[in-house]
Amino acid sequence: MIGIYVHVPFCLRKCPYCSFYSVPFSAENSDAYVEAVCRNMERYRDVGAEADTLYFGGGTPSVLAAEQIWRIVKTCREVFGLKNAEITLEANPCTVDEEKLIGYRQAGVNRLSFGIQSADDEKLRFLGRLHDRDTAVKAVELAAKVGFTNISGDLMLGSVGEDSESIKRSVDALCALPLNHISAYMLKIEEGTAFDCDEVRNKVADDDKMCDLYLTAAEELEAHGFMQYEISNFAKEGFQSRHNNKYWECEEYLGFGPSAHSFYGGKRYCCPSDVKRFIESEIQPEIITEESVDSGEEYILLGLRLSKGISLDRVTQLYSPEAAESLLKRAKLFESHGLAEVGEDRVKLTRKGYLVSNGIIAELIDAVNS
Numbered sequence: 001m002i003g004i005y006v007h008v009p010f011c012l013r014k015c016p017y018c019s020f021y022s023v024p025f026s027a028e029n030s031d032a033y034v035e036a037v038c039r040n041m042e043r044y045r046d047v048g049a050e051a052d053t054l055y056f057g058g059g060t061p062s063v064l065a066a067e068q069i070w071r072i073v074k075t076c077r078e079v080f081g082l083k084n085a086e087i088t089l090e091a092n093p094c095t096v097d098e099e100k101l102i103g104y105r106q107a108g109v110n111r112l113s114f115g116i117q118s119a120d121d122e123k124l125r126f127l128g129r130l131h132d133r134d135t136a137v138k139a140v141e142l143a144a145k146v147g148f149t150n151i152s153g154d155l156m157l158g159s160v161g162e163d164s165e166s167i168k169r170s171v172d173a174l175c176a177l178p179l180n181h182i183s184a185y186m187l188k189i190e191e192g193t194a195f196d197c198d199e200v201r202n203k204v205a206d207d208d209k210m211c212d213l214y215l216t217a218a219e220e221l222e223a224h225g226f227m228q229y230e231i232s233n234f235a236k237e238g239f240q241s242r243h244n245n246k247y248w249e250c251e252e253y254l255g256f257g258p259s260a261h262s263f264y265g266g267k268r269y270c271c272p273s274d275v276k277r278f279i280e281s282e283i284q285p286e287i288i289t290e291e292s293v294d295s296g297e298e299y300i301l302l303g304l305r306l307s308k309g310i311s312l313d314r315v316t317q318l319y320s321p322e323a324a325e326s327l328l329k330r331a332k333l334f335e336s337h338g339l340a341e342v343g344e345d346r347v348k349l350t351r352k353g354y355l356v357s358n359g360i361i362a363e364l365i366d367a368v369n370s
């Protein structure tokens, strides 16, 4: 079963730290966009691909009306089946009300992911968010009231003046809400964003502080019963994101909309970040980013993001017994520094290892290739 990702490229306002592709929302554009998404899904009608997850990401999918979401879900169901599917919609707390949330449920959405980011109004203002703490609390409570039982919240670590105490307060506030999944991201100053200047860089957490905040947040989340299953993701039992797990488990997915990525038929490709072009093209333009995906490298690269790590048996299958042995030897070196754990058949990173995961993963890939 594949996953379907729909990138909704509209936002009410650009947040100064955000590098995701989005343009200002307009009702007229959004109708043409919905038509284009459905038109592109229709192309797969005779392909026979079955999906069991649908994820509306963005941008701000919750700027779309319930009828528009309904139209896309309906088309997706007709083309890809969506039997017992997880259907997630990312929502900005200030864009939903009771009627809209009921409409989303009726459209088939059964999982919401709220961009809460912080429970501290000063930090929310700094991040340029349109909502405050009360609005976020009300949105999540309203979602639970109308019947959503699978709700996630995003938390941003390292904002202005953030310290262990403030991060604990935010975690505690989120954990007091009817959430069963929390994603904790480290604020990163991305090139070309409004935050890309020294003035902001000097205000946000530096690398050392960010490490402390990450470790504090992870411990606090686990103390509340949210178990870590990926570098940035924590869930109560049974509430891991089925869709995002597909990415990390190297499963196939199709992306629709400008800037959406796909991994299908052994290739990786993406649709250019241009909503006008997406709407005007009969078939969404696609740029191949990887003609032939190296499944061994992908397995190590993505699998080590997960708490369960990678299997040495699988590395043997994908490479050779010698390569698995070489990886094991290198992993034991990281284990001696508290950055990895080596079990009978598995290698996984520790939380400290996650903080330097890029370097470790590059070394382990080097080990299997040498």
Ligand code: SF4
Binding pocket: 010, 011, 012, 013, 014, 015, 018, 019, 020, 022, 058, 059, 060, 092, 115
């Ligand atoms: S963070 Fe979310 S709401 Fe803000 S600009 Fe980026 S996609 Fe839009």
